[in-house]
Structure formats: C-alpha cells, structure tokens
Amino acid sequence: MSWVSKTLNSTLGRKLLMALTGLFLILFLVVHLAGNLQLLIPDGGESFNIYAETMAKNPLIRVVSIGNFAFILIHVVYSIMLSRYNKAARPIGFAESKANTNSAWASRNMGILGTLILIFLLVHLRGFWYEFKFGEIPTAVYEGVTYKNVYLIVAEAYSNPLYVLFYVVSMGFLAFHLSHGFASAFQTLGLNHAKYSPLIQKVGIGFSILIPALFALIPIMMFLQA
Template identity: 80%
Template sequence: MALTGLFLILFLVVHLAGNLQLLLPDEGESFNIYAESMASNPLIRVVSIGNFAFILIHVIYSVVLTRSNKKARPVNYAVSKASTNSTWASRNMGILGTVILLFLIIHLRGFWYEFKFGELPTAVYDGVTYKNVFAIVSEAYSNIAYVIVYVVAMGFLGFHLSHGFASAFQTLGLNHVKYSPLIQKVGAGFAIIIPALFALIPIVMYIQTL
C-alpha cells in the first residue's frame, strides 16, 4: 500500500504538470503537443502500464487489508474513542478510495479511452498534425455538472492524501522524531495544493466558456 501509494503520489505531480498546460493562452497547442509526445514515447508507455498496474494493486491490497482487519477484530470495542485517536480521513480511507476509483473510471473513459480509440478532431502546428485532445477536454469542462463532479472528487482526493501521504512514510519506517513533523506538514500541504490545482483547471476552463 505504501509503495504503490507513493508511486501514485508521484504520478499525480507529473500528471498535474502536464494538465496545467491546458490553461496556457495558446488555444491548446502546448497541451496537444505534450499529449502526443507522451503517447509516442516508449518509456512513457511502459510507465503508463505500470501506473495502471499500481492502481490495481493498490485497490486490491486495500480490500485485502480491510478484510484482514475485520477478521482480526470481528467484534467492535465496547468503548471506542476513534474520533479522538484518529482522523476522519484515516477512518474512511475505504470510502474515499472507492469514490476516487469511480471518478477515475469515468475520467479515463472520457479522456484516455477517447484519445486511444476515439475519433478525435485534429489540429496542425508547423505543418504537423496532432490529435486535438484540448477540444474534447474543453467540451467536457464546458459542462457544469462534470466540473462539479470533478471538483468534488478532488475534495475526496485531498482527504485521501491527507492521511495516505504521511502514513506511507510511517509504514516504510521512515519516521523519526525530527522528521515526522515535517513529513506531516508537507503531506498536509500536498493534500491541499495538488487537488486544488487539479480542481482549478476545469473551473477556469468553464469560466472561459461563459
């Protein structure tokens, strides 16, 4: 869980860096060129397959751990002070993860699947033809319902990261009285900044369509 979680955290940073190009004032040229270069790069293809594998492993192992924990303690404690001993996010990682997974399936169907197998419009830059991924993204983000779903999903992602980031380091034994407070602060900042920037993209693009 920790290793796959940290890999997916790194993926979020890389994915965000690419997606922020959607906000550049060049009518999608930078993003379309970026998307094409990522799709045609053999190394990126391998990483992409690995990313799907890590997501699958992360999901499967979370189910295994949840069932294992329930078997270890089939009867609840007579007195429980979970709210004082743990955060809301840590107690609801399964729910948060499930919502994120459902959103990811919708997101992949709408963008990744269309890029790979759909009939996309094209754009020409310096005599080279590219798939106009920016066009389908713009169309999706012109729908206020999808924008709301996206922003809400990023809220769930933020809560998921607020526990997952620091706990991954703790699970790997990378906690220390000196460094743990810093990891906690970095994790809290990451859990706010990364989802907020992701959410900013559809919000800005929707406003631009008004």
Template identity: 60%
Template structure:
C-alpha cells in the same frame, strides 16, 4: 512458498506494498498535474496537444503509464483486503466515543476514499484516454504537422457544469485520501522518527491541499474561460 510471497501475503507486506505503490502514485500526480496545467495556456490548446501526443507516442511514457494503471489497481485492491482483515480482527468493538478518537475521518475511511477515487479514475479514463485512443478526435495543425486535438475533447467535457462539478468533488475526496495516505506511506516503510515525522506530516498536508487544488482549478478555470 518463497519468502517474497510470504512477505507480501502478510499484513506487514501488504502495508509495505500499499506504501510503495502509494508513493509512486504521489509522484505521478505531480507530473500529471504539471502536464495538465498546460490546458490553461492561452494558446488554443497547442501546448497541451503537443504534450498529449508525446505522452502517447513515447515508449518510456507508455511503460510508465501501464505501470501506473497496474499500481493503481494493486493499491486499491490491497487497501480493500487490508481493511477487510482489520475489520475481521476486531472481535470486540471499542466502546469509545468517536469524538474521543485521535484518528481522523480520512484514516478511518481510507478504503471508501480509495474506491471513490477508483470510480473517478474509470470515468476519467473513459472521458479522456479512451477517447484519445479510440474516439473520433478532430485534428489541429501546427507547423504543417497534424496532431490529435485532445484539447477540444477536454474543453467540451469541462464546459459541462455537471462534469466539472463532479471532477471538483472527486478532487476533495482525493485530498482527504492523500491527507492520511502521504504520511502513512512513510510510516509503513519504517520512516517514523520524532525528528522527521512532524515535517513529513506537514509536507503531506501541504501536498494533499495543493495537488488536488491544482487539478480542481483546471475545470473551474476552463468553465469560466480563464486563461494564463
């Protein structure tokens, strides 16, 4: 067994893998949100349709997208394995009241939050990515060129209060997951210093609020007919 395989198979290696894949996904969420906010432009969906077409046809974006799917699976599976190992290692339960614990609810339930996020992603991919690739999507014409009108698909889904509510609730779970995962990723990489850790923790808190809030605002605004 090579040193690389040995490292990844150990607890330290798995935590490092969790951190690296987590940081990649953190960056991806920012880019994804920037693209999705175009849904709120008051242009009949033109900007978003052009963006979606570019995302689907750009070779580099395709590679990043497939890599993203892979990293999501690795991140979730690695998290579940780590959680199971941690539970198995606890031969003696600590007799300490939960209220006295310094650990947050999110830090104690990262595996659960990760699974919920994965379930959301599967539903999300079914409703958007699968429909874009294989669904019967109408076309919109801009400057004499036809584009798949993905905006109509998104608008139809978010006009359903149940789906919009499901999306918003999942963003709350994502916020909880990020609230611990952001700073934890840096700590797992050894970037734990009394000078920088407080800043990273505050940055992580801001990120875990703003990014999910940005995503949640999209179905809410579309449901209410709010455009910018």
C-alpha cells in the same frame, strides 16, 4: 511457499506494497498535473496537444503508463484485503469507539475515499484516455505537423457544469485520502522519527491541499472561460 509469497501475503508485506504503490501514484499526480496545467495556457490548446501527442508516442511513457495502471490495481486490491483483515481482527464495540476518538476522519474512511476516487478514475479514463486511444478526435496542424486535438475533447467536457462539479468534489475526496496516505506511506516504510515525522506530516498536508486544488482549478477556469 517462497519467502516472497509469504512476505506479500503477510500484513506487513501488504502494507509495504500499499506504501510503495501509493508513493508512486503520488509522484504520478505531480507529473500528470504538470502536463494538465498546460490546458490553461492561452494558445488555443497548442501546448497541450503537442504535449499529449509527445507523451503518447514516447516508449518510456507507455511503459510507465502500463505500470501506473498495474500499481492502481495493486493499490486497490491490497487496500481491500487490508480492510477486510482489519475488520475481522478488530473487536466490535469498544475498539471501534476508541478508534473513532483516537484517529482522524480520513484515516477511518480510507476505504470509502479510495472507492470514490476509483469511481472518478473510471469515469475520467472513459471520457479522456479511452477517447484519445480509440475515439475519433479532430486534428490540428502546428508548423506543418498534424496532432490530435485533444484539447477540444477536454474543453467540451469542462463546459458541462455537472462534470466540473463532479471533478471538483472528487478532488476533495482525493485531498482527504492524501492527507492520511502521504504520511502513512512514509511511516510504513520505517521513516518514523521524532525529528522528521512532524515535517513529513506538514509536507503531506500541504501536498494534499495544493495538488488537488490545482487539479480542480483547471476545469473551473476552463468552464469560466468557455
């Protein structure tokens, strides 16, 4: 077995992959949010439709999109492996009781939070990404150029109060997941310093509140404006 295989199959290697894929997904959230916020521009969806079409036709974005799916898969698989390893290595009883008193709720339930977020992603991808790629979407013309009117698909979904509620609750799960995962990723990469760690934790808490809140704001605003 090569050193690469040994590293990837070691506990440290798995944690490193979790940290790296997690940080990539955090960066993706920021980029994705920047695009989605264009849904709130009061121009009938023109800005968002042009943005969506431009991103879909960009070769670099296609490569990043494939990488994003791969990183999500790696993040999920390795989180399951680490959870099973930790559960098998942890004595029952005293250790579990001590963990409950010494760790935050989010850190003790990262597996559950991750599973709930994965369910949201599958529903979200089926409703939007799949429809954009393979569904029959009406078109809109801006300055003589025809675009897929993805805005209509999104607006229709966000007119459903149950879906809006599902989305907002899922963003709550994401907030808890990020509240632990953000700082944990930096710590795994060895960026653990008495001077900088408190700052990283504060930034992580702010990020875990702001980003999910802005994501949740989009369907709420569109529902209220429908």
